[in-house]
Amino acid sequence: xxxxxxxxxxxxxxxxxxxxxxxxxxxxxxxAVGLGVYKPAANTTDAMGTLKAMFPGGKI
Numbered sequence: 001x002x003x004x005x006x007x008x009x010x011x012x013x014x015x016x017x018x019x020x021x022x023x024x025x026x027x028x029x030x031x032a033v034g035l036g037v038y039k040p041a042a043n044t045t046d047a048m049g050t051l052k053a054m055f056p057g058g059k060i
Contacts, residue, residue, distance in 0.1 A: 022030070032038035052058075 029038065033040065
């Protein structure tokens with residue numbers, strides 16, 4: 001359940017929890033990548049281009 005107010009201590013606590021106890025699909029993917037069985041697809045998204053298109057004036 002997501003907290004009503006997400007603060008930095010809660011965010012860091014959640015990150016520490018998921019680092020210690022990862023969800024099974026993430027754990028299986030990490031193991032497969034480590035063993036060389038699965039190769040993630042290359043990132044084809046141009047994040048900087050998308051950001052520049054959202055703010056054509058250059059100010060965020």
